[in-house]
Amino acid sequence: MSRQKLHEKLKMKEVEPKHGEQFNNLLRYVFNITNHDLQTVGWENGEIAQAKLPVLEQADVLGWFNGDQLISQLAVYPFQVNIFGKAYEMGGLTGVGTYPEYSNLGLMNKLMRQALANMRDRKQSISYLYPYSIPYYRNKGWEFISDKISFEVKDTQLPKLKNVPGNMERVTIKHADIKRVYDRFALQTHGAMLRSELAWEEYLRWDLEDMIAAIYYDAENQPTGYLLYWIDQEVFYLKEIVFINQESWAGLWNFISAHFSMITKVKGHTYTDEPLAFLLDDGDIKETIIPYYMARIVDVSLFVEQYPFQKQETDGQLTIALHDPMLEWNHGLFTLTVDKSGQGQLVKGGEARDAELDIQTLTTMLMGYKRPSYLARIGRLKANEAAVEVLEQWIRRQHPYFSDYF
Structure with a gap:
């Protein structure tokens, strides 16, 4: 069959919950996700398909079908972001993939044009995505708008304890005060996601089951900072550190430094234009900056x-x-x-x-x-x-x- 005749057979339409298994099979094929990968982060066979069902119910998911077979797809999440203090409706583009035998037919280009038209209809005036091919998305009109700074701090470089009036408390990662702190932080932080339940679900989707959370409470017992972290082979891994003010920053790092006897280093990320090195007594640390979201x-x-x-x-x-x-x-x-x-x-x-x-x-x-x-x-x-x-x-x-x- 010629490529032209093959294209004529295909139909673009919405991907519905009944297509959940095909949606996940395509994602796993394109991004080379194996059963071993899923089990490493705590997922059993079948759980990922069930977990993705809310995506198909809440997101705008478009695909190309060859008969009943889903062969190309993308999803747009209904998110919000803070842009200089204004809440913007944002279309989060994800789940982009096409089986290789259907490549070079212009399928994804047409899916993207339709998805962007749908975003416009929904008043989503901006779209974010994580780029798996920077040149490809630049050619489609996306550009970098944020950085990720990865850092590594040796145990001997941990900041000295500072006197703070509050205290730390270890909690589960679903503790309500974590969301309270993040909401307050996001409302005062340009570019940040205003996390809905769907956004929180996506943010924590692939994390290890032994993730730990710790919250800083000030002298008035108000939560003003938190950590999401885990410890493995004497390394303190920081998934997220969020703080409202410098007091909570000091309280959180006091807590990290209290693990001095248990760890040899701390690894984590920041997402601002302020490197961590300047804030440490011994700033001779390893930091790597890479562009992050477009x-x-x-x-x-x-x-x-x-x-x-x-x-x-x-x-x-x-x-x-x-x-x-x-x-x-x-x-x-x-x-x-x-x-x-x-x-x-x-x-x-x-x-x-x-x-x-x-x-x-x-x-x-x-x-x-x-x-x-x-x-x-x-x-x-x-x-x-x-x-x-x-x-x-x-x-x-x-x-x-x-x-x-x-």
Whole structure:
């Protein structure tokens, strides 16, 4: 059968809970997940299929079918993120895969276009994803918006104990105060996931059963920080460390340092632009920074309407030529106006252009991951000096934080 005739046989439609086994089989094949891998993190045969059923019930899952066989798929989770203090509806793209015998038919490109159109209909003006192929997703309009800094601290480099008025308590990982602390943290942290039950489920899905949680309570018995961790072969592994203030940071590290006699090192990750080394007495530690999550603006007009620009002394206006490889509604000449209160509006059309860029560059710039002046210097933003300076004044200076995985 020719490739063209094969394509004509295929149909795109929603993936439903009844397709759960096929959904998981495709995921496991594409990402090479074996039964041994599942058992290593505590999953038994069949449990993963059952655990993924809520995804098929809550997410927008699209697929290509050859008859009754699911052969290509993607899923979009209904999430929310904090962007400079505003809660944005976010489409979390995941579960992307196609069986190799159906590759090079353009199936995933069409799935993505439909998924992005569905996101726009649901007012999800931005999409996040973890990239398994950076060039592929860049070509589709996604760009990096967060970093992950992995660190390794020797037992001799652990910070000295500091006097704090509160105390630590070890609890189960599902303790309600963990979510209370995270919710408070996420509401004050640009870029962070506002974790729903589905987001928490995804975040903890692959963790070992012996994960431990510890919460810092201040002098008024209010939870202000927590750790998720485990200890294995004298290594203290930190999955997550969340703190509201410097007092809780000190309390959490006091707790880690109290394991001095049990461990030889601490391994973990941070997701800000502040390396841990500067905060330690002995900052000669190993730190590795890698780009982490990518994002793309789905509906640029809606995104700008929601976006909190910096307040200005006068109203401002720029004409921008925007390129989007996937979405025609984001492509063309636009007029961007920002009033004195920081309220923005983007409308089609305009006179002589002040700036030209693609959707991935606009995304990383408005998210604060890369500044306009830097993007102009490397040629990603083509603009005159006056336009670059205006963008520098409009866009807040805060690096995005994103620690989740889905």
